Amino acid sequence: MKAFKNALKEIGRYPSAIVGLVIILGLVSVALYAVVTIPYNEAVRLWRGGAGVWGDYPKNAAPAWFNWFSDQQKPETIILDTTDGTATKVSQALGTNIDTIMTFTFDYTADTFPDELTLHFTSLYIEKQPHISMKWITPDGRELRMSQLSVRHTDTYRFALDERLARRMDGLPVNQGLFAQPDTDPPQVLKGTYTLEVSALKFEPDSVVDAKLVVFGTVHGLAGTDHVRRDLMVAILYGAPVALAFGLLAALGTNVLTMIIAATSTWFGGVVDDVIQRITEVNLVLPFLPILIMIGTLYSRAIWTILGAVIALSIFSTSIKTYRAIFLQVKEAPYIEAARSYGASNFRIIFRYLIPRIVPVLIPGLVLGIPSYVFLEASLAVLGLGDPVLPTWGKVINDAYAQGALFNQHYYWILLPAVLLMITGLAFSMVGFALDRIFNPRLRGV
């Protein structure tokens, strides 16, 4: 115990280790926050739920904070809905019919055009579909009429697909034409208050119409979105606990098991020792990743299966030789002889007398091992063998790569998870290097 206290004190002498520890603490708190606020099932739903979860997010949008570093302000998504009061709805009788006028008013202040516009209708009727006509009013008072349509119970009107509207855009795409100042080339955004007036003519007294206008922006949230409009923040947040848990469990599992094997090997010596040594030599030359790939392809990609396979393949690692060298010394110590003379069992000697002695040697190796397992998980995901349901950093990189994110200049998509992986790896590795020097004093001189 005293050794640990001293070690903690000594860590203070390595600035890089302190930085590493602070980062690790930060990561752990992010991970805890993620697990507490987004339970496992919720994370899976947010990542795989379908268009219902992320339909109102823009496609391939950069993080919103990109605006701070740019003189061109990009628009965020604007959502106006008659059901939650962000848009107004007034009804008046028109003979036997009812005319409902829904007004969507918003200020547009961004310097670039929005991505696309859609209007979602939900309506209640028995036989006759409500009839819709729409009018777009720009800040300088121009009015644009759109095609008229009848809506079903749920219906979506996409501005870009309205041919009548497209003809009046002077050759610009609809999303630009609606917001452009007239007669500017290249088109400039006209800032100000826009209004969309939707008039729904209902032919039944109990008929109800509601509408939701979505003006898709080109920036979104803290992490942006991907090609299917998913909010990357889910993966960024949830990637932390997955990466930490995988790295920690794999490093702990392999190192502890390796140590137990090394202790058994040294204690029994003879044939046991020989066999374990030969297994280690064979295991070293086994194609580690190819075997993992095979397991991932032919059996299961679940992260816990892969974790098990990783541990099973790495317990006979070269560190057995290091541990063995130390155990050979410890084995000859008088207190072991004392234990043997009072009749302690082999099991007791291995677990109570041999292993506790070399725990200090174990710790640096354990911490240094974590980054390699964190990256291993990401590597498998990059190969397309990520966990099928969980959002992880590696899977985001894999998606981004498959969609040519670098080629299409969606840098944020790769940079965020990559930087987080880097930070995680570096933090553990910096602490590990410092611990290595503290617990292995022979390194301190060089």
Next chain:
Amino acid sequence: MTEVAQSPTTGPTPSSIQRSARISGFKRLARYTGIKFITLLFTIVIGVYLTIIIANMGGEVDNIRRGAIRENVALQVSMDTELRRLPQAERTQVIEERVRVEEQRLGMDRPFILRSFTFLLDAMTLSLGRAQQMTSDSGSSQVRLIILERLPHTLVLFSTANLLIFFSGVFIALFLSRRYGSWFDRAVIALAPTSAAPGWFYGIFLILIFAAVLQVLPFGGAVSAPVPDTTIGYLLSLLQHMILPVSAIMMATLMITIYSWRTFFLIFSSEDYVDMAKAKGLSSNQIEQRYILRPTLPNIITNFALLIITLWTGQIILETVFNWPGLGRLYYRAIGAFDSPVIVGNTVIYAYLLGMTVFLLDFLYALVDPRVKVGGAEGPKV
């Protein structure tokens, strides 16, 4: 290298003794290499056998072989002018019958434990069956041909990167051990933790900087899109495409390599015989080459062998990231296409490649470690 290695035994001895020493040294070298060869062959056999066991737990190897048999039989029947004229139902019957006979002939009805040894023999002799969907560029669906077509690309990238790492590693580490404690030395120590990230990871950043933003180097691939028709043009294009992947591998490994090799050099340069050599007034070049580099080299090679094993693993993903048309990229495509014969075949090839690299390094070790030739301590435990 051999002459230098002989130096401990040379001296004022009669030439006959010297010759017999050389012969026995050669014998020891051959014996050592032979033992290593057998050990590694044995290791590869175990690796391949394990691959087969894992692969066949879902009956996958059986399926590969059944598929191959069925395809062969169907082809034979369709080529046979008499059988081709038979009505559909009868023809199917003939095919089924022949498939049954063929499966029996190949012993598919025997228990798996017996068959696994047949598979092992097949895999060791590289008869890897047919791919389910993928084909080689020349159009063959033989897994062996698909793999052999990719192999040169992998080897070119891998050997270039590793030769560069080895030589620049030795050179810089030696340089640093001379300037122990300088700012350059401390910078390398501080940067050593960056090697925690694998090569593909730095590859992403390199692509981002040099291909996407600066647009000076290609995103990936091995040669530019219309393949240059002159050999020199081809080589230049290859070289241009290799810059980023090779730098990525170097970024991921060089710092930790220099750090640990520099430690070896420091340990060996504090030996008494180095002080003795200094006292004799030898030049620092002579001291470095004869008294520091020589005894450290076996350690460095052992360390390098371990490094290379992890690099082989990293290569798979690096090639995926750089779109490099080698074995790693083949893995990625095979996973995407769910083509299990290719995946199993590739694993077998990887087992061979790993074994061969380690054998090569063991051989080098035997050349530079005088203990192998004059007896005494054993070689490295790799």
